Amino acid sequence: MRGIFRKTFRVFWWVGLRVAIVGALALAVGVAYYSARLPPAEELLDGRDEGSVTLIDANGDVFAWRGQQMGLIRADEVSPHLVNAIVATEDRRFYWHFGVDLRGTLRALLVNLRAGTSVQGGSSITQQVAKLLYFDNNRTLERKIKEIPAALALELKFSKNEILSIYLNRAYLGAGATGFEAAAQRYFGKSAAEVNPAEAAMLAGLLRAPSKFAPTNNLDRSQRRAEVIVGLMEEQGYLTARQAAEARAHPAVLSRAAAARAGGEFADWVMSSGPDFLTRSTTEDVEVLTTFDPRVQRAAEAGLRHVFENKVKEGSNAQAAVVVLSRDGAVRAMIGGRDLGGSDGEFNRATQARRQTGSLFKTFVFAAALQAGANPFDPVLDAPLTLNVPGSGPWSPQNYSREYLGQITLADALAKSINTATVRVSEATGRARVRAVAEDLGVTSPIADGPALALGTSEATLLEMTGAYAGILNGGVRALPHGMREIRLKSDGGQLMAGDGAAPRRVLDERAAGQLTWMMTQVIERGTGTRASLGERPAAGKTGTTQAARDAWFIGFTGDYVTGVWMGYDDNTPLRGVTGGGLPAEIWRETMLRIEDGMPTRPLPMIVPTPPVARQPGPNPVEVVQNVGDAVESVFKSVLGGLFGRN
Template identity: 35%
Template sequence: MHKLVRSQRKPPRSRLLRLMKYTLYSGLFGAAFLGIVLLYLSQTSLPPADSAKNSQLIDLNGQAVTVFSSSERNRKYVDLDEISPWLIKATLAVEDRKFYDHYGFDIKGMLRALLVNLKEMDKVQGASTLSQQLARNLYLSHERTWSRKLKEAKLTAQLEMKYSKDEILNMYLNEIYYGRGAYGIEAASQMYFGKSAKDLDLAESSILAGIPKGPTYYSPYNHMKNAKDRQKIILAAMVETGLITQEQADEAYNQLLSFQSPQQRTRTEEAPYFRDYIRNIVVHELGFEESMLEHGGLRIYTTLDMDAQRAAEAAVASELQNSPDLEAALVSIDPRNGYVKALVGGANYRVSQYNHVFATTRQPGSSFKPIMYLAALESKKMTAVSTFNSQPTLFHYDDNRKTYSPKNYGDKYLGEIDMRKAIAASDNIYAVNTILTVGAEQVIQLGKKMGITSPLEPVPSLALGTSPISPFEMAAAFSVISNQGRKVTPVAVLKITNEEGHTLYKAPQMKEQEQVIEPAAAYVLTQLMESVFEIGGTGNRVSAEIKRPVAGKTGTTSTDAWLVGFTPELSTAVWVGYDKGKTLGTAESRRAAPIFAKFMENALEKVPPKIFPIPDGVVSVYIDSATGKLATADCPDKKLEVFLQGTEPTEFCTEHGEGEQPAEPLPVKDKSESHSWWSDLKRWWMD
């Protein structure tokens, strides 16, 4: 039986022959299929190239506001022999070292990039060849799909079949985007250096070869340090590939380059700083190629409210028109959903494209104090009637090893004051007492929860806003107070579509809002901040221009003036100052408040005034202004004050009349719809 089974098995030689036949047939079939594909590709015409379609910025109402391309598409075609060999070598060294050795795809490069990206758990290295980049720039949208990748592979193969390597390289160097509307190396060479591409030296070539990777980020006009860092990488690549020596690389890097003055746009533009803000998001956060953004026919749907934007631009212009060199920034965010509604980054975009809204070198001054007072209220270590003596004080901290002696503006000291008075008058002595009571670390922790990303130094002077913070961060942080303590991440891009209407990007749906502050604490602070715009407050002089409930805080340093505030619909930060740290005069230091007032009233012109919603956990009681205790009928100066439930005073004033008079804390009443007559009503009621 055993022998019979063995005799029925097929001999090893037979199995080997079958395997060889199978392999041969598979190879022949694969070769035939590949031949058919190659024949098809060779006989199929390439689609017409069209990379001159303007991408549009769409506002919140669906209206096209502006385009991302320059006013004129700058291009001049040149032959390969009219381009400096240095530029060609630099480009190949950094973009595609194996260009003349592959057939459009660098398989080793792809595998190497894959390994690096897997190691870093991020896309830190790409592997697109010049042929692939050219196919993408000439024919494709920016869809991140497998179908687009397949189209790119097909078009790359066709380019390699129909054109020589020199022709592909020549097309690439005439097509690639170098920033500021310059397409192709000849236009770029003329724009940056005022010379023909054939005359570029090694230093100039290595600078220009680095720009296409990020035409804004690596532009010597915008970020010289980034441009020089990229140049160093390119020169090192040329040394590594044996194109130049290390001595040549060092000499080129240290060469002083003479750039042409950047051409200014001559046409009138709407929301130019907002457009640049969106450009940065689309390119650097969402990963779209800048050339695609410039002329790829994209439609960028944003949160921009053009009524608010025009109000912002008009408010800034009205206060800065007679102040040469004075700069300003304004950013306004809807606290309910995080939408960035308006953004002005400077006094004049044509003069300076620097966006001060994101400048992290400016001290917010006293406009930072509400974050500290919020920490005091929420911790229940202090209330609105907590008092400190406003007088010259030498503070000891760090286990009495250090001292700090702040001063009030104009050396004005108010004596014994409570938190409401301290916020309204912006008293520095009270503020430092507060941060030493609460603890700087707790204030810093709360600031981070509210959206402050700039580093905050845990020292007593933090109470006076000595740690630099951008206007954008301030507006985002104050939006949390306006939104009853709920944090919403700011958003500016809602959706991106291509020219066919296919969605390439859609903002994630807003998650449930994070409650980072107790609603009652946010409301009590809001009530205290309203005092800034009342009699005795630092914002009182602009209160007549604001016809709705508004809360805010001014801030002034020797070089910066701020007003950051909010209504239920908008959280707005306004900054005014000089670049290079020039000291502000008295007149200039008072420009932020009227900009804020004009903007808020005009931006909300069509919106009925609304009160700040009153959450649970808030009580109001009448207190005696002198003692901070519960007022009796005999107290001559009593006022209605708000507290977190459980922190209100429990003792009655005994300094007036013949003794205690029973009273109960009163519930907070709804506020009126108009800020002006609400203030009058409060004063009438208290009288």
């Protein structure tokens, strides 16, 4: 037996020695290979393939982040609590091993088995840095073997602080945050140099599963994970019992901006509307100064929520969108839809959904008539009407009420949203002129050619229509919607691009704009929009309801803001018992009451018209601006306007 044992031992020794020699040579070659590929440590700190975008609201506060967030930091610059939390969690022997901690790997396995979950990592911090630099996230035996020479190469070339600095900047920590500086800013609104033990523990806890433990996804789960990290820090002597108790009693919480998660749809819209190389594909860390107002956003959200909680049947799947602009077109708030718990959260109904505008478009008909010289007290006939449409045959518009009032004024026709009278005004003014006014005010979607254009058969987005109405509040000067004030470098504040607001351009003269505003006040005072009344505060607006009530709108303004509301179903299911003067008007009212709360009353820029001198009756006393010369002039001015700009 002794002879057999000796022979067996010699065989294993002979084989083992040669295997060890070959393994050592392979390891040396691997270490040399990875060492040759390592640049200076400073060049390894930033490992992103794109930059970050920090969005700042009108008050100068951060409200959203996009891109791969990062702020370069070094191990000796961050809070000692953060370094201790990372070492205690990921690699307690980091400062003593040579890159691979076999003892620590076995210990982590036992700790995780005892806890029943992943509490400590098996790979050393150096191995994790090697993975970040050279390998993907596939957990294979081959990758784990390759990590060893890569980790040894890192230990040979860099100091422990340099290795830790690379790790601090390259680790992904959820919510688009790459690096601990970005994560500290993202979740707590402070630098990684300022985090306390509870915050440090929460950040370190993200390393195991960033998406799962991100506090923006589930704060309670993130706090429970942080409590485990606090225990490890106490156990390893990084925290006293008193410090640990304090951290448990006062767990980390999100900053106000992170907790509010406000302006998400606004942020996405600004990102999509800005130049790609400075926003979605930026290679720099930039800041975008925006027009977003969180106070106005909260007011809009509260107004919408109030109506759906108190006026809408529970369980309704009806959607709604809200946009609030200043008179110059600066977008202050945006709600792209209600959160119904589905998978459609990325669809922004305020900017992406093109819906029939219905009676909202009538405002442009009367704007064109006033611009052509009409008076709000001019007469127009509300009676059955049939027009012959080339290629389609006879077309007979009908009123919503199926009743006819006979001879009425233009102001009455708009206030009561009379279809037949509006079509008569459109035909008399000229469709080309109506289309030109709508386009000049900011409607960019295609507009129909036939006489039905007066009744809003064309489609447009809520943002387009609200922006066009802002031009009316702006005294007839176009106010295109915009949300960006400036793009600048985050590092030194150097301006990269100025804001995207359009140059002022007059569309309606002051008389036409002022009288149109007065006509729109009549909509709220005695017309289809009475449910939008703000009491003593003057307001103007227009209701809109499309065929079969598939869309219901209300857009109106005070002296400060113009707000647009749309309501409907994504699949075009008709609304039941809802018109623009109903729930949309109430949403508008509840929103505006909250926005204007505490603000001084600002008068509307309106001109109260004087009734014209009585005219001699003629064969067509109710027609407004109706002759061939006007039609020719309208087309001629529209063409010249497109070439040289309308004035």
